[in-house]
Amino acid sequence: MKKPLFSLFVNPSKNKFSCCGKSIFVKYQFLMIYFFIFSLPEINAQINNHDEIIIPPNKCRFEVNNRKNLNKKDKILDDSMDNRPIMQTQILSKSKNFIIHYDTSGYNAVSLIDINQNKVSDYIDSVAFYFDYAWKVEIDTLGFPHPLSDSGTGGSDATDIYVLEMGLEPCAVYGWTVGDSEVNYPGIPVRLPSYIQIDNNYSILDSNICNGKKIRSYQGSYGFNALKATIAHEFNHVLQNAGGIPDGFQSSIAEMSSVYMEYRVFPYVKDYYMYLPGLFRYLEKNSFGDASTGGGKGYPWGIFFQYIQSDFGDSTLVNMWKKVGTGKDGYGALDLALNDCGSSLPDAFCKFLPWMYYTGKRAGLGKSFKNAAEFPTLQFDTSHYPAYKFEAPKIKDIDFLNAFEIKPVRFIFGELKSFTTPDTLDILITNHDLIGARFQTGDSVKYIATCSDSTFIETYSQKIGQTPFYFSMEPDSLICSTGTNLFLSGVHSECDTVVFPNPLYLSQVNSDYYSDNIFFPVPCALTFDDKARLTIYDSEMHQIFEKQLQITPHPLYDNSHPNVTTRRVVALDYKSDIPDLTTGVYIYSIRVNINDDDRNISSTILGKFAVIK
Numbered sequence: 001m002k003k004p005l006f007s008l009f010v011n012p013s014k015n016k017f018s019c020c021g022k023s024i025f026v027k028y029q030f031l032m033i034y035f036f037i038f039s040l041p042e043i044n045a046q047i048n049n050h051d052e053i054i055i056p057p058n059k060c061r062f063e064v065n066n067r068k069n070l071n072k073k074d075k076i077l078d079d080s081m082d083n084r085p086i087m088q089t090q091i092l093s094k095s096k097n098f099i100i101h102y103d104t105s106g107y108n109a110v111s112l113i114d115i116n117q118n119k120v121s122d123y124i125d126s127v128a129f130y131f132d133y134a135w136k137v138e139i140d141t142l143g144f145p146h147p148l149s150d151s152g153t154g155g156s157d158a159t160d161i162y163v164l165e166m167g168l169e170p171c172a173v174y175g176w177t178v179g180d181s182e183v184n185y186p187g188i189p190v191r192l193p194s195y196i197q198i199d200n201n202y203s204i205l206d207s208n209i210c211n212g213k214k215i216r217s218y219q220g221s222y223g224f225n226a227l228k229a230t231i232a233h234e235f236n237h238v239l240q241n242a243g244g245i246p247d248g249f250q251s252s253i254a255e256m257s258s259v260y261m262e263y264r265v266f267p268y269v270k271d272y273y274m275y276l277p278g279l280f281r282y283l284e285k286n287s288f289g290d291a292s293t294g295g296g297k298g299y300p301w302g303i304f305f306q307y308i309q310s311d312f313g314d315s316t317l318v319n320m321w322k323k324v325g326t327g328k329d330g331y332g333a334l335d336l337a338l339n340d341c342g343s344s345l346p347d348a349f350c351k352f353l354p355w356m357y358y359t360g361k362r363a364g365l366g367k368s369f370k371n372a373a374e375f376p377t378l379q380f381d382t383s384h385y386p387a388y389k390f391e392a393p394k395i396k397d398i399d400f401l402n403a404f405e406i407k408p409v410r411f412i413f414g415e416l417k418s419f420t421t422p423d424t425l426d427i428l429i430t431n432h433d434l435i436g437a438r439f440q441t442g443d444s445v446k447y448i449a450t451c452s453d454s455t456f457i458e459t460y461s462q463k464i465g466q467t468p469f470y471f472s473m474e475p476d477s478l479i480c481s482t483g484t485n486l487f488l489s490g491v492h493s494e495c496d497t498v499v500f501p502n503p504l505y506l507s508q509v510n511s512d513y514y515s516d517n518i519f520f521p522v523p524c525a526l527t528f529d530d531k532a533r534l535t536i537y538d539s540e541m542h543q544i545f546e547k548q549l550q551i552t553p554h555p556l557y558d559n560s561h562p563n564v565t566t567r568r569v570v571a572l573d574y575k576s577d578i579p580d581l582t583t584g585v586y587i588y589s590i591r592v593n594i595n596d597d598d599r600n601i602s603s604t605i606l607g608k609f610a611v612i613k
Contacts (some may be wrong), residue, residue, distance in 0.1 A: 011300065084154060085162045091120055092158060093128035097135050100127050102163040110163055110200045123201065130228055132160060134235045137265045143318045144239040148193035150180050159238060160195040167199050167206025167217035174199065174218065175230040177237035189244035189327055197235045201228035220274035232265035233258040250291035252298030253330030257317060259302025275300035280359065280376040284384050289404030289437035306369055307352045312341045331437040346432035349404060354426045359577040380410040380426055388410050392584050393456035400444040401429065403436030411451045425451060425464065486559035493525035496554060496567040503610035506581065518568040521552055523603040525590055526551050530594065532570055537587040545578050582613040
């Protein structure tokens with residue numbers, strides 16, 4: 001499960017969020033598709049070794065969190081969080097925009113290390129410094145509105161920051177933003193002054209009990225990086241409250257905004273990486289348009305605003321929040337902000353799909369995130385979305401999609417008819433139903449995606465690049481801007497004909513590509529979905545090696561532009577598999593025997609290669 005990072009809390013009696021809308025709009029739905037022709041094998045990418053993040057059940061609520069589960073002696077709040085913590089001391093930040101409340105002893109005490117000897121904990125100095133920096137970026141640079149005055153509650157009009165021991169509590173969180181008393185103006189949503197609670201050390205040693213399991217409290221960043229991410233995130237929630245948040249607002253949008261702000265304020269802090277393995281592996285559980293679990297569904301989609309910034313600039317996000325402050329719901333406000341840039345949320349989401357595809361092992365093959373190579377590779381051929389092996393003359397994928405749900409579809413072609421035929425077709429399909437997202441209707445759209453050969457060309461079919469295959473979608477009216485939103489890319493595949501490197505020099509590194517490998521040709525009928533048996537004999541015809549190997553892309557071409565032809569080979573890690581290899585001439589054979597309903601291939605390649613030590 002995914003672990004949400006932060007929570008924005010408001011007083012439920014004053015600003016409770018719901019999923020409803022009052023305006024009447026003409027409902028429309030579209031499906032949009034992207035094609036990706038690709039031949040590389042899938043790799044289960046891991047980021048920071050966090051494949052699964054545990055989600056405590058109460059970490060994504062727009063409501064008050066009660067703390068009755070603390071021992072009475074440890075409670076720093078009354079039973080209602082309407083009452084603020086009472087701390088032992090406080091300081092103003094240098095800008096005087098923040099007042100930091102903290103303890104120097106007891107359960108919530110911060111470290112008293114004071115290297116600069118200014119009689120203030122270095123940790124508290126850092127808290128004040130990073131909050132001031134977040135103000136410079138989010139307000140002075142980006143143009144968010146100032147926080148609302150709390151009329152001196154907490155000791156001044158500065159935004160109050162309470163530093164507490166949060167990492168040891170059941171289902172611990174990184175930070176809370178709490179909405180205070182309402183500020184009402186006629187005709188606009190309720191606005192809230194807010195205060196923030198953060199942890200007193202973000203220790204890697206902090207752990208807590210959640211869902212009956214003991215877990216590390218900070219499963220993404222910890223220490224000062226966790227502090228920075230929390231500050232950027234929670235301060236954005238304060239500014240959201242200051243602008244006004246209407247009834248029916250989708251809190252998922254608020255979390256997308258705040259997670260993006262972690263990246264925008266501190267781009268080198270990559271705490272948001274913790275959400276990405278779950279997103280890129282389980283798209284079916286992470287619909288962009290699903291706000292059913294409050295803000296929780298928004299955490300992984302903070303990366304969407306990285307795309308928005310790249311194509312439309314910083315002003316779009318701020319403009320979205322200005323429209324929220326006039327009473328617009330989240331998805332509707334984002335759509336209107338994009339309208340001001342000559343686009344729309346459906347169109348922008350359509351153009352965002354290649355960014356999701358060109359990550360991990362595909363990074364660099366198309367425009368994508370700045371850190372795309374560090375993101376996971378989007379998963380195809382999963383237990384939820386199995387790949388289809390093409391069966392002439394056509395094969396269909398039929399399914400239902402909810403609003404802004406993305407489905408990865410893969411068609412694997414059989415025996416190649418020509419050297420330029422890609423052997424894998426990857427498709428990303430999404431239903432960009434804006435109304436469904438705005439009002440959380442739960443409506444879905446049925447589609448039929450058909451891949452066919454030239455003997456069966458359906459209505460509205462279009463040729464897939466230079467291949468002999470065609471693609472169509474039913475109903476065709478659900479395809480987003482046919483001709484402009486179709487994205488063709490991939491690696492054309494040929495069979496290799498020679499061993500490389502030959503001769504193999506054992507005493508030197510041949511190149512970064514081939515340092516520990518020697519590559520053998522395979523029969524032209526094979527694809528990357530196949531295997532071949534490699535057998536090696538010495539000069540006296542004694543067998544020294546035999547193994548079934550997966551067909552793989554030749555790495556010389558693997559890192560090239562997607563339109564450059566790659567070669568199909570089997571790769572032998574000779575240092576690992578034949579450590580006693582010495583100078584001489586060796587004989588090899590590549591054998592394949594496939595006999596199934598689709599193909600009957602029986603072939604052997606014989607050859608020789610030299611080794612020089």
